[in-house]
Amino acid sequence: MxxxxxxxxxxLLDQPIKNYIDGSDVLYKAALHLxxxxxxxxxxxxxxxxxxxxxxDTNYVIPAAIxxxxxxxxxxxxxxxxxxxxxxxxxxxxxxxxxxxxxxxAGDLLFAKAFHILLSMKGDYERLIRAAEIMAKxxxxxxxxxxxxxxxEKRNDVSEEEYMTMIYKKTGALFEASAKxxxxxxGGSEEMIECLGNYGKNLGIGxxxxxxxxxxxxxxxILGKPIGSDIRxxxxxxxxxxxxNSSSRDKVINILGKKDISNEDIASIIYYIKNEKIDEYxxxxxxxxxxxxxxxxxxxxxxxxxxxxxxxxxxxxxxxK
Amino acid sequence: MxxxxxxxxxxLLDQPIKNYIDGSDVLYKAALHLxxxxxxxxxxxxxxxxxxxxxxDTNYVIPAAIxxxxxxxxxxxxxxxxxxxxxxxxxxxxxxxxxxxxxxxAGDLLFAKAFHILLSMKGDYERLIRAAEIMAKxxxxxxxxxxxxxxxEKRNDVSEEEYMTMIYKKTGALFEASAKxxxxxxGGSEEMIECLGNYGKNLGIGxxxxxxxxxxxxxxxILGKPIGSDIRxxxxxxxxxxxxNSSSRDKVINILGKKDISNEDIASIIYYIKNEKIDEYxxxxxxxxxxxxxxxxxxxxxxxxxxxxxxxxxxxxxxxK
Numbered sequence: 125m126x127x128x129x130x131x132x133x134x135x136l137l138d139q140p141i142k143n144y145i146d147g148s149d150v151l152y153k154a155a156l157h158l159x160x161x162x163x164x165x166x167x168x169x170x171x172x173x174x175x176x177x178x179x180x181d182t183n184y185v186i187p188a189a190i191x192x193x194x195x196x197x198x199x200x201x202x203x204x205x206x207x208x209x210x211x212x213x214x215x216x217x218x219x220x221x222x223x224x225x226x227x228x229x230a231g232d233l234l235f236a237k238a239f240h241i242l243l244s245m246k247g248d249y250e251r252l253i254r255a256a257e258i259m260a261k262x263x264x265x266x267x268x269x270x271x272x273x274x275x276x277e278k279r280n281d282v283s284e285e286e287y288m289t290m291i292y293k294k295t296g297a298l299f300e301a302s303a304k305x306x307x308x309x310x311g312g313s314e315e316m317i318e319c320l321g322n323y324g325k326n327l328g329i330g331x332x333x334x335x336x337x338x339x340x341x342x343x344x345x346i347l348g349k350p351i352g353s354d355i356r357x358x359x360x361x362x363x364x365x366x367x368x369n370s371s372s373r374d375k376v377i378n379i380l381g382k383k384d385i386s387n388e389d390i391a392s393i394i395y396y397i398k399n400e401k402i403d404e405y406x407x408x409x410x411x412x413x414x415x416x417x418x419x420x421x422x423x424x425x426x427x428x429x430x431x432x433x434x435x436x437x438x439x440x441x442x443x444x445k
Numbered sequence: 446m447x448x449x450x451x452x453x454x455x456x457l458l459d460q461p462i463k464n465y466i467d468g469s470d471v472l473y474k475a476a477l478h479l480x481x482x483x484x485x486x487x488x489x490x491x492x493x494x495x496x497x498x499x500x501x502d503t504n505y506v507i508p509a510a511i512x513x514x515x516x517x518x519x520x521x522x523x524x525x526x527x528x529x530x531x532x533x534x535x536x537x538x539x540x541x542x543x544x545x546x547x548x549x550x551a552g553d554l555l556f557a558k559a560f561h562i563l564l565s566m567k568g569d570y571e572r573l574i575r576a577a578e579i580m581a582k583x584x585x586x587x588x589x590x591x592x593x594x595x596x597x598e599k600r601n602d603v604s605e606e607e608y609m610t611m612i613y614k615k616t617g618a619l620f621e622a623s624a625k626x627x628x629x630x631x632g633g634s635e636e637m638i639e640c641l642g643n644y645g646k647n648l649g650i651g652x653x654x655x656x657x658x659x660x661x662x663x664x665x666x667i668l669g670k671p672i673g674s675d676i677r678x679x680x681x682x683x684x685x686x687x688x689x690n691s692s693s694r695d696k697v698i699n700i701l702g703k704k705d706i707s708n709e710d711i712a713s714i715i716y717y718i719k720n721e722k723i724d725e726y727x728x729x730x731x732x733x734x735x736x737x738x739x740x741x742x743x744x745x746x747x748x749x750x751x752x753x754x755x756x757x758x759x760x761x762x763x764x765x766k
Contacts, residue, residue: 151592202553206546225527225595228549229588232523232556236584239560243578249570256577257564263557267550271472274546 126435133172134165140190144241145234154222154230155237159197161213166331167192167298169436171306174320177421177429180310184247188255188309191242192302195259198234199266199298201227206274235263247309255305262301269293276360280368280377287365291332292325299328315423323420323433330413331440336361337406338443340394352390355380362406363397372396410441447756454493455486461511465562466555475543475551476558480518482534487652488513488619490757492627495641497750498742501631505568509576509630512563513623516580519555520587520619522548527595556584568630576626583622590614597681601689601698608686612653613646620649636744644741644754651734652761657682658727659764661715673711676701683727684718693717731762 138160145156168189175185203209204217205227211217219227242256272290276282303324307317339354340363354361358380367376376396379389397403417437424430459481466477489510496506524530525538526548532538540548563577593611597603624645628638660675661684675682679701688697697717700710718724738758745751 147589149589149592150596151589202549206549224545226592228523228527229591229595231553233585233588235553235556236581236588240578240581240585243574243581249574253564253570253573253577256574257561260557260561260564264554264561267554267557268468268470268472270550271470271547274550275471 126432126439129432130164130166130169130436130439133169134162137165137168137186137190137193140186141194144190144194144237150222150226151229151233154218154226155233157215157218157221157230158201158212159194159234161215163197163213165193166436167196167302170299170302170324170327171309173429173432173436174303174306174312174324175310176306177320177424177427177433178307178310178312178316180306180312182310184245185306185309187241187245188305189302191238192259192298192305194234194241195238195263196298198231198238199263199270201231201234203270205231206270245309248311251308251311255308258301258304258308262297265293265297269295269297273360277358279360280380282360282365282368284362284365284369287360287362288329291329295332296325296328299331300325303327319420319423323417323437326413326417326420327437327440330410330417330437333362333406333410333413334441334443336363337403337410340397341403352394355390355393356385362409363402364393366402366405367393367397367400370396370400370402372400407441414438414441447753447760450753451485451487451490451757451760454490455483458486458489458507458511458514461507462514465511465515465558471543472547472550472554475539475547476554478536478539478542478551479522479533480515480555482536484518484534486514487757488517488623491620491623491645491648492630494750494753494757495624495627495633495645496631497627498641498745498748498754499628499631499633499637501627501633503631505566506627506630508562508566509626510623512559513580513619513626515555515562516559516584517619519552519559520584520591522552522555524591526552527591566630569632572629572632576629579622579625579629583618586614586618590616590618594681598679600681601701603681603686603689605683605686605690608681608683609650612650616653617646617649620652621646624648640741640744644738644758647734647738647741648758648761651731651738651758654683654727654731654734655762655764657684658724658731661718662724673715676711676714677706683730684723685714687723687726688714688718688721691717691721691723693721728762735759735762 141159142156145152145159171185171189171192172182176182200212201218204212205219205224209217210220218230239256242259245252269290273294300321303320304317307320339361340351344350355364364380376393379385379393382389414437418434421430421433462480463477466473466480492506492510492513493503497503521533522539525533526540526545530538531541539551560577563580566573590611594615621642624641625638628641660682661672665671676685685701697714700706700714703710735758739755742751742754
């Protein structure tokens with residue numbers, strides 16, 4: 125049900141995105157590559173539903189919804205260069221096809237387009253400025269999150285608190301901003317904006333923790349990459365951080381430090397994770413944030429939009445990928 | 446005289462820039478590297494003087510002046526990665542010190558900061574939105590210009606018209622935007638905004654053509670790199686474009702296509718450029734745009750700000766570097 129609604133919103137945005145990123149230069153082709161390969165488009169859904177729940181005009185906020193989606197795609201294109209990732213959404217990444225210089229530039233163009241689209245909206249200028257300021261602030265926070273994430277790869281002493289800050293910055297901040305932008309442009313009250321921001325933030329955090337979880341417990345066919353790829357790539361997922369802060373630290377630290385981690389190594393890391401019951405801990409932590417997200421909606425009376433946001437939160441920790 | 450004023454404005458911005466780009470993370474160190482090594486800061490000067498000439502409060506627009514300067518620095522950091530340049534402003538480029546991933550991220554942070562600083566200004570919200578929209582549009586155009594510039598390197602059939610479009614996009618657009626932003630936030634009339642935009646655009650174009658000129662006629666000590674480096678790097682400067690469209694095309698095309706261009710090759714290219722009187726043509730072209738810039742100011746009565754803008758335009762084609 126909620127998946128159908130997500131799909132419907134996503135389809136609705138396909139053509140407008142193509143119209144916004146329209147140019148004959150190869151730059152436009154490169155910039156449109158990732159957005160035209162879909163993705164779940166959760167952030168624009170959040171903008172639209174947050175507008176709807178405060179009683180705003182959902183058609184009016186479509187440009188803002190597209191703006192946050194393009195902003196998200198810009199960060200993905202640049203992240204893929206930084207992390208040297210070759211595939212995303214089942215297709216080669218932008219820099220893999222067009223090279224790093226064009227990848228950088230395509231990201232920059234989407235970033236600029238995101239602001240241009242949002243700022244070209246008419247309406248209450250004070251609310252528009254506030255929405256754009258929130259989007260700019262979120263981008264600053266996302267950059268800080270990516271920097272933290274990169275620095276974690278070289279460290280074995282990352283705390284759970286640092287991990288939580290990092291995923292708030294990398295994922296929570298733009299979910300939070302999306303919900304706030306929808307609420308602001310929909311004419312919501314300060315209390316509504318605040319509560320929806322809280323909803324978005326906790327949804328993003330729960331979503332990201334569950335993403336780590338899927339990387340360990342999902343199936344290779346669904347994930348599109350082998351189970352434990354995160355471990356092999358040296359990513360500091362919450363599993364690894366908890367494991368390094370557990371009594372199994374001494375047993376795993378040498379394995380994690382290897383240049384080439386074998387399948388047997390991955391299997392033994394997963395054994396220790398399960399032995400320490402870290403998988404249960406992580407799933408509960410994701411659930412906690414989803415519960416926090418849902419309870420942030422308590423000020424709103426029942427409505428279809430409220431129901432959709434609740435379903436979206438539940439979906440975030442039940443999806444297979 | 447104008448150089449002293451530029452210097453004074455530049456110094457005035459040092460501390461506020463440090464305050465805006467303030468963080469303990471390495472990301473902030475990388476992001477502050479280029480802005481803290483000065484540069485001429487022509488664009489913030491343009492914002493401030495355009496505000497002054499329309500009778501606005503120059504202190505009010507300082508955040509906007511800093512925003513365009515940070516935006517400019519973001520484009521330089523990313524361009525240096527794309528062009529693989531090792532030095533800028535006499536110091537190693539950001540990615541040379543911190544690596545390409547951090548270089549990309551430092552640029553992204555400055556981009557986001559530029560918008561955040563501008564959007565955090567208080568005042569007439571409609572004018573602020575318009576200023577921010579112009580900044581976003583300029584960034585789109587700059588990305589297109591960089592894409593054109595990169596595509597030119599592989600081509601031997603670039604027309605002078607294409608070159609002019611490219612330098613408008615890469616340099617003229619942000620000069621134009623800076624002047625307009627100063628005029629808009631200073632409360633200027635539509636006519637004033639239009640004329641100052643025209644001034645900035647032609648100043649930027651004249652400045653860029655003269656930059657190409659300096660690369661050929663300046664001295665190595667002043668330029669900070671050998672005369673003819675542009676030729677060696679395969680850059681399609683206006684000299685090369687004119688030469689490839691001249692009767693000397695057949696004599697130079699093989700030299701320009703070489704993998705390693707010798708000093709003798711450079712000398713012979715310069716010989717052909719002078720023989721075809723392309724150096725005179727280029728200098729006249731730069732002067733023409735500077736004259737156009739100055740005549741765009743005719744609607745304004747005499748004032749110190751007007752005088753400064755005229756001197757700035759003259760300086761743009763008389764500076765040694």
